[in-house]
Amino acid sequence: MIDLYTWNTPNGRKISVALEEMGLPYKVHTVNISKNEQFEPAFLAISPNNRIPAIVDPDGPGGAPISVFESGAILLYLAEKTGKFLPRDTRGKVAVTEWLMWQMGGFGPMPGQVHHFLMQPEGPARDYGFKRYHTETKRLYGVLEKRLAGREYVATEGEPSIADFAILGWAWRHERHEVPFDDLPNVAAWYQRMMARPATARGFEVALS
Structure with a gap:
């Protein structure tokens, strides 16, 4: 275990x-x-x-x-x-790894900074930090939106990959990022598709407090 x-x-x-x-x-x-x-x-x-x-x-x-x-x-x-x-063929594995690294390098650190600055006292430093990281976070959501056009999953066909699990962890907090899905229909559909998976839902329900 x-x-x-x-x-x-x-x-x-x-x-x-x-x-x-x-x-x-x-x-x-x-x-x-x-x-x-x-x-x-x-x-x-x-x-x-x-x-x-x-x-x-x-x-x-x-x-x-x-x-x-x-x-x-x-x-x-x-x-x-x-x-x-995780696909076994090199081409498929590269695609999943690319999007996993995309999440690790950007779609995580950037919204994490949004969280940080939203919790700071109001003032010029908070406003500057929030604008900088919120702009980049919205850009990253836009990248994801384009990627998901005509696709069920981020890097694979037929079933999700570990890249979807990684990205979903942060998309789960999109409301905290102040990024609504109104203008992101592909992201919204993917998010609903992932959250409808029973095993994924259980992963978010594990008691951690």
Whole structure:
């Protein structure tokens, strides 16, 4: 059984969704980041960057335990372990990896900054920071909208991939980003399609508080 160390954040939800979709048994260990539990030595031993999520798989390569931190790395590990949600052919794998890295490098850090500045006291610094990161976040949603034109999923046909799980974790917070789906019909349809999947829904319902 995989040990999942996580909290109720977009990055954390990526992994609970993936585990549910892949049908892997797992046990949740909450890491309350509001109480700085991510800095505890036991957690740092498996996640030296003091960020959730992280996993420990007791049945890792060669039957030996392995710990994995960083949500993108965890998704790739789980996909390789199960042979699910990541194409085996190089062309297909590249497409999924591209969109996974797109999420990790932009569609996560940018809306994360939107969250940060929205919580700051009103003033010039807040206004500047919010405008800068909100503009980039809307641009990224626009990229996703174009990508999903005529497509069911971001990088694959017929079923989602780990790229969809990664992107969905952040699209789940679109209201906090102050990005309505009114002008993003392709994103809205994809979002509804993903959330209608029973396993995905269970991944968002895992109790983490």
